[in-house]
Amino acid sequence: MMKYAEYIEEIEIDSLWSGLKHIKWTLDPKVNILSGINGVGKSTILNRVVRGLMQGGEFASNRIPGVRMKVMPEDAGRIRYDVIRSFDRPLMSGEMMNKVIDASVTTELDWQLYQLQRKYLDYQVNIGNRIIEVLQSGEPDSAQRAKDLSAPKRKFQDMIDRLFAATGKRLIRSKNEILFTQIGEELTPYQLSSGEKQMLAILLTVLIEDLRPYILFMDEPEVSLHIDWQQRLIDMIIELNPNVQIILTTHSPAVIMNGWMDKVTEVSDITV
Structure with a gap:
């Protein structure tokens, strides 16, 4: 039986934006918040990671060229994950x-x-x-x-x-x-x-x-949410499943107000 990862430890992306940038992001086991100005590449990074996961959660370093992930435990071959996108189009x-x-x-x-x-x-x-x-x-x-x-x-x-x-x-x-x-x-x-x-x-x-342990990817989940709901969002998710690893992008200061400031990573901080 293939083993499932508990969380992602590190994400590396080569040759982002026509080969101009390299991303190396060391992740917290629980909460990870990617921030930055419009157009800096938050959603692009998230989308590249999600595309690297096969349906059913299987992943391999060569699935998407230039995208690599380290997971815990390191011999896991699958990841349980969900993706939340915010736009009500x-x-x-x-x-x-x-x-x-x-x-x-x-x-x-x-x-x-x-x-x-x-x-x-x-x-x-x-x-x-x-x-x-x-x-x-x-x-x-x-x-x-x-x-x-x-x-x-x-x-x-x-x-x-x-x-x-x-x-x-x-x-x-x-x-x-x-x-x-x-x-x-x-x-x-x-x-x-x-x-x-x-x-x-x-x-x-x-x-x-x-x-179950799994990864929840969220791209700007604050869209349409009242500011009070934005502030409580991460806490409610963890209360409902303490085994989740959250990886999200956001523009909203409210999302990090309840003690999550130290979990924020600027795109510029992980770009070389």
């Missing part, structure tokens, strides 16, 4: 639109949420099966272990309810899919504001990784 791909049954899925964020809904159902089935197995084991602590298995989902639900409380929206917890109620009306995720969709997509992505 209309869906342009006919292939995507043909895959969607729900006509209310009209933007890229809607498409992300549509895919996450299906993964969320799989996550719940998996958790449910594990709970049944624990309860049937007859062990003295089986009730507590079953409660612990469902704790991340409750934490996610509580987070979303607190975040959306100002607009009166609450998750409908009696349903398996993500639905909301607001003043007696039922809402789908596609009826949320862009900021609400963005936050829901991020936290739902983190939840369904099921507390």
